[in-house]
Structures are given as C-alpha cells and as structure tokens.
Amino acid sequence: MKVVYFSPVFWDSVAQRPHFFVKAAIEYGCSEVLWINPTPSRLPNLQDLMRITSPNKESSFERDKKIKVFTPKVLPLEPLGKVFDIVSSSEFRSLKRKIEDFSDENTYIVSGKPSRLVKYIVENVSYKKFILDIMDDYPEFYRGISKNCMVYTLDLLVEKSDICIFSSNPLADKFASKAKLSSIIKNACDETLVEAINASKGNRNSTKSDHDRPRVLGYIGSLASWFDWDAVIRIAECNPSCHVKLIGPRFSAIPQGLPSNISIHPPIEHSRVSTELLMFDFGLIPFKINQLTNSVDPVKYYEYCAAGLTVVSSRFGEMSRRIDKGVAIDINKFDADVSVDTASPITWKQRFFPIF
Known part of the structure; x- marks a missing residue:
C-alpha cells in the first residue's frame, strides 16, 4: 500500500492530525507516503506578511524515511477557478507525472484539505481509493470569492470521494449526506x-x-x-x-x-x-x-x-x-480548587484502525 497525502498543513509545522495519519499508515504497513504540502486557497492579504516575517519556528517529529515531501509551486489565485487552472497547468501536469511515477495499483489518495489541485489529480490519476478527511469546516476560514470557491470544491470532492471521514459530529451532520460512504473518526493523542x-x-x-x-x-x-x-x-x-x-x-x-x-x-x-x-x-x-x-x-x-x-x-x-x-x-x-476526572487517552493508531 502507498499513500499520496494532500495535507492542509506543511510537514514542518506543529504535529497535527495529518502528521499522525501518515504515521499510523506506516505503522499499519504502508510502504511509502508522498506528502504534498498545501497550496494557497485564497487571494493574499496583508496578514500574510505577518506569517512570512513571523519568527515562529515549528517542527513536528522526525520524518520517517518512507515519507517524501513535495511542495507544489503555484500562485495564490485559486479563487479565480479556471483562470487558476490555466496559470497552474504546467505545475499540475508535473505533479501528475510525479504521482504516476510514485504510484502502484494499491495507492490511496488522501486529502486533508479540498483544493483544485486535488480535484485535478483525482480526475486524472489512477488510484485504488480516494479518502477525504474533513477535519474543519473549511469554508469558514475564508470570505467572499475565496469562500465560494472552497464551498464548490469541497462539495465536489465529497461527492467524488470513496469515503469521507469526519473529525467531529457537527462536521458529519453538515456534510455526510453528500458522501457515498462516511465515518466519524475523532482526534486522538500520539x-x-x-x-x-x-x-x-x-x-x-x-x-x-x-x-x-x-x-x-x-x-x-x-x-x-x-x-x-x-x-x-x-x-x-x-x-x-x-x-x-x-x-x-x-x-x-x-x-x-x-x-x-x-x-x-x-x-x-x-x-x-x-x-x-x-x-x-x-x-x-x-x-x-x-x-x-x-x-x-x-x-x-x-x-x-x-x-x-x-x-x-x-x-x-x-x-x-x-x-x-x-x-x-x-x-x-473555573475554580482552582476544583478538578474533574479525565478520560483515558486514545491514540491515533487506535483511531485510524478502521481505515487500514
């Protein structure tokens, strides 16, 4: 089994659900993972300058040798739809060839974030199964044309997926009716x-x-x-x-x-x-x-x-x-003198068992 994982976060960021998904995949026998770092989903604004100049230095955990990381180089124009597709066509085709070279007959495509790049890949590459992991109400991160674009892309990928997994009950309540097959897989602990x-x-x-x-x-x-x-x-x-x-x-x-x-x-x-x-x-x-x-x-x-x-x-x-x-x-x-019993920890490997 191989996994092409379209991540909503960069590999070099605080360890989150995407990192633990691929870690669990390897623990369950996945031979290789091609991790695709995210592309911009909205038009740039002034706040992006804060991110570029931010002193934050983040890291997750040591990357397993079975995980290869790739960062597509596209302009932040996705909300422009087909204009973005045309401008990015060379990079889209390049990634398509990269995935085809990486893949075999037992390759899963997993997306942790809807994008037109993911749409292009699932429409133009052979794979065994397409899994959409909905871990946030993605359109709520955006406004205006960017939000409209995300709503369209999310709905389309939900319909194209072989299975949608949701990280919370409210997400399943909102989107599961559009999926062929769905499952609630909440978050967990490493x-x-x-x-x-x-x-x-x-x-x-x-x-x-x-x-x-x-x-x-x-x-x-x-x-x-x-x-x-x-x-x-x-x-x-x-x-x-x-x-x-x-x-x-x-x-x-x-x-x-x-x-x-x-x-x-x-x-x-x-x-x-x-x-x-x-x-x-x-x-x-x-x-x-x-x-x-x-x-x-x-x-x-x-x-x-x-x-x-x-x-x-x-x-x-x-x-x-x-x-x-x-x-x-x-x-x-809150009262500093009051405590409550906490739940027993559940691990990512336990959570993601139904997938693998």
Missing part, C-alpha cells in the same frame, strides 16, 4: 506522547508536591484568530495566584497590557510536549465560540487527558458536550 508521559509521571508528582509554586494553567497550540484572549485575560485576573502559560506560534496580534501572571513562549518541538504538559496543573483550551470552532474536536484535549490534567475549555464543538458530561470545566466557571 502514542509516543502517552508513553513519554507515563514514563515521567514520577517527576510530575514530585513537582506537584511543591505547595509554594503557583498553579499552572497551560496551553500548547497556535495563538491565532480563534484564540479567545478575553477569556484568558479574565481567568488570569480572577486567579492572580495562578500562572497562565501559553506556548505556540503567533498568527495574530497579542493584546497589549496583559496581566503579569500570563507568559507567552515560542513553539516547541513535539518531543518536548510531554515535559511541558507535566508542568501544568490545568490544560487550557480557550477558543472563541463561532461557526468555525463549532466543528472542532481539539487534539490538545486528548493530550491534556493523557497527562491527567483537568481540562478548562470554552463551550465550543465537541468540548461543549464534554463540559455537559462533567469531564471538562467551563472556562467561565
């Missing part, structure tokens, strides 16, 4: 992270025995447009004896005049996540509540559970259900 946490729990216990240290509300993830700064500032001001530690790449402006008990740190390598988690007392998931986050099942929830942390979250997506079930705490009702 098996290596679980092992590292279990091996280091003694260190955590000794650290937590220090009663003079402040309680730590920690967050590991992107500081982007969906990050709810108001909720974080509020919880810091209401709990001045606690330390709010935020770790991750910055993709949006940081508010001025943050409370002194909030600290912001650069992104860390995936191998260091377990060490940081064991320094936390609570795991924060402070996301804004909107149409985009309504479909989210955050990976960090599973990572926090693996570390035995009480999860403190906004009421969005799958987290709303967990707050109602009492396995997470509403960020607006």
